[in-house]
Amino acid sequence: MPDITVKNVQFYFPGNVEALHAVDLHLPPVPTAIVGENGAGKTTFAKLLKRLLKPSQGKILLNGGPIDRLSTTQIAAHIGLVFQNPDHQIFKNRVRDEVMFGPLQIGLSKKKAYEAASQALKRVGLAESSEENPYDLALSERKLVGVASILAMDTDVIILDEPTIGQDERGKQLITSVVRELSEEGKLVLCILHDMNLVADMCERTIVFHHGRVFLDGETNWVFSHEEVLNQAAIEPPQVMQVARQLGIKHAVTEQALLNELAKLKIKC
Amino acid sequence: MSIIQVENLKYQYPSAEHLALNNLTFTINQGEFIGIAGANKAGKTSLCMALCGLIPHFFKGAYGGNVLVNDKPVRDTPLNNLTDLTGLVLDHPFTQLSGAKNTVFGEIAFGLENKGVPRKLMLERIEEVLHLLHISELRNKHPFTLSGGEMQRVAIASALALKPDILLLDEPTSQLDAARTTEVFRMLANLADQGTTLIIAEYNIEKMALHCHRILLLNTGSAIDFNTPRWVFSRPDLNEHGIVPPLITRLAKSLHIKRDDGLYPVETREFNALGGFVDA
Numbered sequence: 001m002p003d004i005t006v007k008n009v010q011f012y013f014p015g016n017v018e019a020l021h022a023v024d025l026h027l028p029p030v031p032t033a034i035v036g037e038n039g040a041g042k043t044t045f046a047k048l049l050k051r052l053l054k055p056s057q058g059k060i061l062l063n064g065g066p067i068d069r070l071s072t073t074q075i076a077a078h079i080g081l082v083f084q085n086p087d088h089q090i091f092k093n094r095v096r097d098e099v100m101f102g103p104l105q106i107g108l109s110k111k112k113a114y115e116a117a118s119q120a121l122k123r124v125g126l127a128e129s130s131e132e133n134p135y136d137l138a139l140s141e142r143k144l145v146g147v148a149s150i151l152a153m154d155t156d157v158i159i160l161d162e163p164t165i166g167q168d169e170r171g172k173q174l175i176t177s178v179v180r181e182l183s184e185e186g187k188l189v190l191c192i193l194h195d196m197n198l199v200a201d202m203c204e205r206t207i208v209f210h211h212g213r214v215f216l217d218g219e220t221n222w223v224f225s226h227e228e229v230l231n232q233a234a235i236e237p238p239q240v241m242q243v244a245r246q247l248g249i250k251h252a253v254t255e256q257a258l259l260n261e262l263a264k265l266k267i268k269c
Numbered sequence: 270m271s272i273i274q275v276e277n278l279k280y281q282y283p284s285a286e287h288l289a290l291n292n293l294t295f296t297i298n299q300g301e302f303i304g305i306a307g308a309n310k311a312g313k314t315s316l317c318m319a320l321c322g323l324i325p326h327f328f329k330g331a332y333g334g335n336v337l338v339n340d341k342p343v344r345d346t347p348l349n350n351l352t353d354l355t356g357l358v359l360d361h362p363f364t365q366l367s368g369a370k371n372t373v374f375g376e377i378a379f380g381l382e383n384k385g386v387p388r389k390l391m392l393e394r395i396e397e398v399l400h401l402l403h404i405s406e407l408r409n410k411h412p413f414t415l416s417g418g419e420m421q422r423v424a425i426a427s428a429l430a431l432k433p434d435i436l437l438l439d440e441p442t443s444q445l446d447a448a449r450t451t452e453v454f455r456m457l458a459n460l461a462d463q464g465t466t467l468i469i470a471e472y473n474i475e476k477m478a479l480h481c482h483r484i485l486l487l488n489t490g491s492a493i494d495f496n497t498p499r500w501v502f503s504r505p506d507l508n509e510h511g512i513v514p515p516l517i518t519r520l521a522k523s524l525h526i527k528r529d530d531g532l533y534p535v536e537t538r539e540f541n542a543l544g545g546f547v548d549a
Contacts, residue, residue: 013414037446038418084417084444085363139361140309162417165443166360168308168472169513194418194446236447239475239516246537248547255516259523265546266524 001029002063002078002156002188004049009058011044011212019044020212023058029156029188031179033199033220036209037234042192043084045209046159049190050081062157077106080150084161084192086134086142095121095137095145096130102153113152120152125174140166147178157188164195176202200224200238200253208233221253272435272466273297273320277334280315280324289315291490292334297468299434302461304481305470306501308511311487313470314360317437319343320468322351338435353384356433360440360470362424366412373415374399374408377427384431398426401456403449417444425453435466442473454480478502478515478535486510499532 004027011020020041034042047053049060051067060067062078070078080102083089092098096117103113121127124144129137134145143165150158163175172195179202182189193199199206199220206223208216210233216223224230224237227245236242244252244261252258273296280290290312297303305313318324325332326348336343338354359365370376377398381391399405402422407415412423421444428436438457442450454476461467461482471477477484477498484501486494488510494501501507502514514522514533517540521533526544534540541547 038422038444038449039416043416085361087361087363138309138314162444165417166309166440166472168511170308170511194444194450196447234446234448236451243516243520243537246547247541255519259520262520262524262544262546266526266544 001186003028004157004188005061005064006049007059007061009048009055009060011041011048011053012056018212020048020055023214025207025214025217027188027190029183029186030205031183031189031203032191032205032207033203034190034192034207034209035194035196035199035233035235036215040209040233041212042209043161044212046081046161046190046192049157049159050079051075052081073106076102076153076155078155079157079159080153080155081159082143082146082150082161082163084165086139086146089146089149090134090142093133093135094130095126095132095134098134098145099130099148099152102149106153116152116154117148120148123151123178124148138166140168140171143167144171144174147175151178155187157190158182159190159192161192162194163191164193164198172198179203196224196236196238197240200240208235224253270299271296272299272339274337275320275335276337278319278336279331279333280319281331282315282328283330285330288490290319293490293492294334295485295492295495297466299466300461300464301482302458302467302480303469304477304484304498305468305487306474306477306484306510306512307487310489311511312490313487314439315490316485316487317357317439317468317470320435321355321357321437322346322348323357326351352431352433354433355435355437356428356431358425358428358436358438358441360443362417362420362444363413365424365427366420368413371411372409373404373412373423376412376423377430380427380431394430394432398430401429402426403452418446418449421445422449422453429460433465435468436460438467438469438471440471441469442471442476450476474502474512475515478518486512498535499528502535503532 006023006025009023012018036042090098099117099120100113103116121130124147126144134142164172179189203220206220215233216229240255240258244258249261252261275293275295278290278293279288281288307313322343367379370379377395404422425441442453457467458480484498486501493510502518507514515535518533518535521540
């Protein structure tokens with residue numbers, strides 16, 4: 001089972017600008033949301049896990065071993081990162097080639113890479129776009145090309161940086177079901193998200209970043225119950241919890257629970 | 270007073286097989302805050318492009334019908350004249366930022382410089398939008414070193430600084446955190462109150478329901494409805510158009526809580542008043 005341990009990691013951008021401060025985390029294969037205001041350090045953290053950036057201090061362990069002892073190819077075979085901006089990820093001029101690139105780099109044969117790419121594209125609903133130029137696709141579709149590229153590599157760890165940017169309801173449902181399936185397969189899925197409704201839907205654990213520090217970390221419902229702390233980190237609880245609070249109803253985390261409570265109140269009226 | 274008139278607008282991208290915009294006809298009044306809702310490929314971005322003139326001046330293809338902005342036909346008006354009237358925030362800030370400036374301050378100044386705005390006024394406007402979007406502390410940073418959400422706020426600030434009569438925003442809050450999203454919607458509502466016409470294409474139905482005066486519902490390039498949020502989100506066939514109504518409307522539908530006019534509420538206060546759940 002995949003497992004990441006982050007030990008006292010600090011990261012400074014050039015000019016001694018601190019982006020992350022003393023981050024200590026253990027990440028077992030539980031669907032986990034990473035949330036926080038813009039500039040809180042979420043994307044920097046994801047890049048450190050993927051070793052696109054190196055910690056200024058501290059250590060990151062993958063399955064108990066230091067990640068800095070692994071080659072780029074070994075890291076690529078274990079950890080997949082879907083970039084926040086798909087245009088930073090995509091560079092081939094055919095969707096299929098883009099999705100095959102990763103599998104080929106980690107040593108799959110051309111035939112297996114082709115099959116993996118076909119399956120991944122089907123999973124994100126882009127099977128019919130496989131011969132197109134990614135830059136002829138909409139932003140939401142380019143984002144799904146990025147997701148497919150990582151799915152095709154079948155890594156143990158998948159980090160999705162704001163996967164729902166530009167996605168409509170159908171796209172959000174698709175991402176949600178992909179995350180659930182990956183988690184059921186025993187993979188470690190980390191999602192950087194701003195949509196707290198999706199966090200509540202998809203993730204068992206939520207880690208809140210604030211000014212480069214881990215501000216709150218725990219089971220998702222427990223995290224959302226700390227409203228005052230979340231306010232400081234510019235996080236709004238999911239819509240259901242906000243509406244429940246406005247209507248004076250406690251402990252309604254899901255829409256169905258809220259509906260049940262309201263139905264009881266309506267009968268009393 | 271109408272500021273935008275769209276008459277039988279049809280548009281097809283070069284090499285595309287289907288119309289991106291199919292026979293749209295509607296009018297928008299000055300100071301209205303309009304939300305465009307629809308699934309991917311509904312035509313939201315294409316409509317924004319057609320209203321600011323990038324269609325047909327930049328994106329060629331088959332174009333029919335008329336778009337009048339301030340009584341000027343978009344097709345016959347040079348793009349640089351249209352940019353005096355309309356501003357556009359693209360769905361992807363990375364595409365919008367010029368890449369020609371090394372600081373956020375310079376990036377916001379870029380449009381103003383190109384418009385020949387006097388220096389003193391330019392400085393005032395830059396300070397104003399830096400403050401409005403809470404990005405004053407980013408002024409000396411390179412735009413491409415910012416986070417996605419910070420970049421998105423710089424893109425909005427750059428468009429706002431030009432003070433267009435009509436501001437078109439294509440998914441302007443997709444990368445913003447919740448607090449910033451709320452701030453941006455409130456700021457836009459204030460701008461509409463002051464007379465700026467706002468047209469926003471968004472997936473954030475909750476915020477559109479609270480702030481927009483009317484919702485234009487699109488499906489594969491056609492206008493399905495153009496009415497108040499209550500009206501549009503009360504439609505029984507909304508799911509068929511790829512839209513899930515706001516939470517309050519979903520709850521009201523399930524509990525059969527309706528207004529006298531048969532429409533469902535879209536915001537908590539009205540829902541509560543109709544349902545009598547909490548003492549006001």
